[in-house]
Amino acid sequence: MLLNKKHLHRIALLATLCLAVHGAHGVQGRDDASPRAGAVDTRPKPATCPAPVPADARCYSGADGQGAFYWIAIPKDWQPRGKVLVMHAHGGPETGPPQAGRSEQDLKRWAITVKAGHAWAGSTYKRGGYGVSFAAEDTERLRQLFVRHFGAPRITLLHGQSYGGAVASKAAELYAPLPGQRGPYDGVLLTNGVLGGGNSAYEFRLDLRVVYQAVCRNHPLPSEAQYPLWMGLPRDAKLTRSELAERVKACTGIGLPREQRTAEQNARLATILGAVKIQERSLQGHLNWATWLFQDLVQERLDGRSPFGNIGVHYPGSVNGAPLDAQVARYAADPQAIGQLAADSRPTGRTRLPTLSLHAIDDPTAFVELESVYRAQREAAGSADQLVQAFSAEREHSYLSDTEYAAMFAALIDWVDSGRKPSTADLAQRCTSLLTHFNADGQNGCHLRPDWQPAALESRVPPRLQAH
Template identity: 30%
Template sequence: MRRIFGLALVLVLLAPPAVAATPPGDQPLPGYTIDNPPLPPAQVGGEPSRVLQGVHEHAAYTIEVPPRWNGRLAMWAHGYRGATTVLTVDPPAYGLRQKLLDQGFAWAASSYYANAYDVKAGVLGTHGLAKHFHRLVGKPRDTFVIGVSMGGHVIGRSLEQFPGFYRGALPLCGVLGDQELFDFLVDYNLTAQALSGIRAWPVPKDYLTAVVPRIQAELGLTGVPNERGAQFAAIVTNRSGGPRPGAAPAFTFWKDFLVALAASASGEGLAADPGQVATNALTRYEPNAPVDVNRAVQRVLPENLRARLTPKLTEVPRIVGRPTAPVLSLHGLGDLFVPFSMEQVYQRDVRRNGRGDLLVQRAIRAVDHCEFSPNEVGAAWDDLVTWVDTGRRPAGDRVDDPAVVAAPDYGCRFSDPTAHTVPGNTRRLFPAC
């Protein structure tokens, strides 16, 4: 009996692992559903557009073609969807949908085949849909890509994953600093813990309810920050892009939200827990007084070192800084969800690779994430297209000179003055230009 049991065990161990059946490409992956209701056609010159919707390579998509298509295509790369298992499609925002159609451009947008922080799904889904567009509508003479937030990470990697495929790129509030975004979020919590004297990393289950209130009380963050709280705010400013207009109100606006992100892992796997790649092992914090933070802070290495270092396309991939097409980016000065430092990191990488002539960056005087006006985005789009068509590089802001970035009027050049009067946005946290 024992020999029979042993033989059975050997057979079980030698058997190949069960493989979950993958549905055909016109269906979502297991665990996902699709919500992509019919999109009413837009009116273009008094005529309706042509809208195509469906599922391709497990991702939902929407394509819209104007009545007189100019042969050009703009891909729209959406941002972070969170832990939801419902795949959805966004049309281009900021008035771009109508603007593109009026200019004769077709546009296409993918839900990607997965949610959470899955840049790989965005890179492959956007490229795959662009190829599918060739079969459904026709091969465009050139293809642009526009994206927001995580969609900026998708853009930065797409330009390197598929060199020469895209003719121009417009990342908005983009994660162009790739994994260093998650370093910043780790920095935020670890420096708060070091300054408060309350060490709680990895964060316990009761971090938000029991630990964070103690940290906030120690630093005076529920009212006027004390001396250590002021040092914390200064460190956050320096790590997010340096002294600049709007830094103080930005800290007040974001301080509670950023603490909560330390406990935001939504499941297993890199996409659900992108903080696995984060580290502060070599970070130097300034100012380093009155508390010697560089000595007191807990140092952490990446939980997933392989994901941090691999050049392969992963859910949280590296962007080397080798764009193969003109890139014009917009970024809010006070955005701390995806901080302005992302632009500085990307510029450093691009210049190191000798491709600085392919990058133009613009600072917008806003605090909320991806808070742009249609005028700001529309002007950037027009300038990008002109750049691609004529080779004339448009104007931008310097992001690498601390004195320039700290000037009181920094960000005024490309910020829409009419947005300063719009109720409910954060423009009034800055003095009018």
């Protein structure tokens, strides 16, 4: 079950008490004592750094005692008093149990952090499935573990990618410092973030489910048990991802060259993409999320209630000569589920931490228009003066350019140190200045568009009649 407001208040109170007892960056110094009998040994164990992490870095792995696994990488000659730690919140969420290899893969992907001279730490989170506030708690627990064993860094940055952007934006509020005090984090970087809360970020996937079913009628098949599509899948369903992919291919021809598809397949695909406004290359991924993530979110976290509805949504197009709009299933969202999901995942905007966001303009997974939602939340809270949003002319979701990440870290550190908020032009110039150092292979250039701004999310995702 997702956290309600009472639980969120308790987390914030516990975080505040922890800061008051241990100081802004937790207990300093090393804690090499052996674990108590029966307790999980949480101490970082030396590990071989995976490529492309610099060979002279020190790497460690371990378990945090609550079910999460972690990896840590520390550059050569890194000393906490003068250096930077980047806490990484990963994307997803994955619906299976945590796997130790997940954080190692994240470290390999963001090796640029270590190459730029910063320590890196990432947690798998203690459980699979949805839960933004829980993941924020897991990230903070790892930060405290890092400080116990390696010392408090001069600056701690919180970096969230994709779903991790939701986690980082929430953690920046849950662990906000008391007035006049320094908190555990000094700045926040959000890259290709699923921002604004799960309510608005995921509801288009219900649109995809109802439109896909109206067009293809094979998820579920007529011979299978029927269920409300917001459920994702029944608990006992045996459908696999490969089986769903075959159904999508049979209906739309995805995976085949356009000229090898039938006219009917091309027509069905065009209807789906036109009604939901997603890209062909992301249809299968979004449908997977609207199946297995919805199954986890609704049935495991929200007691079988759906936070998503589509009452009043217009779907353009036609199926078999009849308006599509008249053929889709209609569902009303449950008000309690809406509130639970919002309490867990929607930012309040109440943070004074310097915050940079960087988003690919053609991101096929986390729509760039989500940045408009997050900006509105920061404006409503009076904290937009501590937010800079940059946009890159890139088209992938899972990773941006190495040089752009390095530039964002450098600019954020300067902002923390000087108090001078960078402009988007400053960020572009910073990126260009680092090309020689981080773009030796010519594959990691700068693609920032300083004057570009996203449209409102409503231009991409039709609004619902229910109030959130």
